[in-house]
Amino acid sequence: MPGASQAWPAAPAPRPDTKKEGTAIPPSPPPKRHPYDQWSPDARALDLVGDKWTLLIVRDLAGGPRRFVELQRTLPGISTEQLRSRLNRMVADELLTRTRYREVPPRVDYELTERARALLPVVTELARWGRSWAWSAPRERERIDIGAILRAAAGARIPGGLAGTVAVSVETPDGLRRAMSLRAAAGALDYGEQPVADPGASVHGTQSAFVAALGPDGRRDALVIEGDAALAHGVLDAVCAAGGAPASQAA
Numbered sequence: 001m002p003g004a005s006q007a008w009p010a011a012p013a014p015r016p017d018t019k020k021e022g023t024a025i026p027p028s029p030p031p032k033r034h035p036y037d038q039w040s041p042d043a044r045a046l047d048l049v050g051d052k053w054t055l056l057i058v059r060d061l062a063g064g065p066r067r068f069v070e071l072q073r074t075l076p077g078i079s080t081e082q083l084r085s086r087l088n089r090m091v092a093d094e095l096l097t098r099t100r101y102r103e104v105p106p107r108v109d110y111e112l113t114e115r116a117r118a119l120l121p122v123v124t125e126l127a128r129w130g131r132s133w134a135w136s137a138p139r140e141r142e143r144i145d146i147g148a149i150l151r152a153a154a155g156a157r158i159p160g161g162l163a164g165t166v167a168v169s170v171e172t173p174d175g176l177r178r179a180m181s182l183r184a185a186a187g188a189l190d191y192g193e194q195p196v197a198d199p200g201a202s203v204h205g206t207q208s209a210f211v212a213a214l215g216p217d218g219r220r221d222a223l224v225i226e227g228d229a230a231l232a233h234g235v236l237d238a239v240c241a242a243g244g245a246p247a248s249q250a251a
Contacts, residue, residue, distance in 0.1 A: 048093050049119065053078055053086050058095070058116050059123045062154035063180075063193040065099075065111035076143045090116070120155035127152035128241065137215055146170045146210045147180055147193075153239040154191040158184050162234045164200030171206045182235045189238050201227035203236070214240060 036043040036050075049055055053075065060066065060074045072083060087110055090096040095116040101107040127149075138144055150168065165183040172178060181192040181199065202225070205213070209222035218240060225232045 048095065049122075051086065051089070053082065054090065054095075055119070055123055055126065057086060057090065058112065058119050059148065059151045059154075061096070061110065061112045061116075062120055062123075062151045062191050065109040067107060067109060071110065074145065074148065095119075121157075123152055124154065124156045131240070135216055138211060144207060144211060146207060146214070147178060149214050150180055150182060150239060151191050153182070153189050156189040156238050156241065157187060158189055158238045159234070160187045162231065162238075164228060164231045165196055166232050166235045167196045167199040167202040169202065169204045170210055171204075173207055182239070184231070184235055184238070189235065199227065201225065201229065201232035201235075203232050 035047045049058070056075060057071065060071060066074075068083070068087070071087075072078070072080070075083065078086075087096065087098070091098050091110075094113055097111050097113055099109045099111070101109070146168075147170075162184045165181055168180045168182060170178045170180070179193070179195060181194070181196045183190040183192065203223055204226075205223040212219040213223055213236065220233075220236065
């Protein structure tokens with residue numbers, strides 16, 4: 001119907017096996033919870049994603065499947081029981097698939113369904129709002145994860161003329177290097193964690209350099225940009241894009 005709002009994407013049909021070498025695990029019985037009991041689309045959506053950690057789990061699976069322990073590493077502050085309960089709930093709600101692999105030690109992967117991937121632009125807009133109204137330099141007790149900021153940009157709308165892949169390399173304070181990528185295509189940004197062959201541009205820097213570049217000041221002078229500088233800056237602009245009032249006006 002013209003002018004009608006877009007319906008929530010239909011949940012994908014259940015699959016007996018999500019990977020040839022893996023076996024899909026049936027969801028556990030859903031844990032008890034308290035729905036909003038309101039006949040409105042926003043309340044229905046919040047029934048599914050309004051609990052603590054849910055949208056951050058969606059964000060951290062933007063680059064592909066992860067194991068339980070990998071999610072624990074990307075979500076500081078969540079207990080083992082909280083994470084297990086939230087993942088069970090999301091599998092039961094058909095936001096995630098859960099696959100066991102025949103390996104020793106046992107391996108279980110969690111992956112976004114089509115329904116959950118449709119939430120990535122929502123996560124991006126939430127990050128945009130946070131950058132406009134709540135952003136600042138890192139607080140004393142906050143864990144810094146540059147990848148979390150990049151994952152939150154997955155699904156961001158970008159200028160149609162911007163296309164190509166930017167390889168990102170972050171040197172952490174303990175001397176490790178984390179490799180990620182951001183791909184601009186078809187007017188949207190995509191995030192990946194696999195090695196990229198022949199990227200259009202690359203951005204390297206220490207964690208501190210990325211904090212300066214992605215923080216409120218937006219200083220990129222400490223980053224090393226190689227290849228197509230316009231592509232690299234365009235992608236960084238998309239990650240940092242925000243409208244409205246600056247963080248200094250946040251309450």
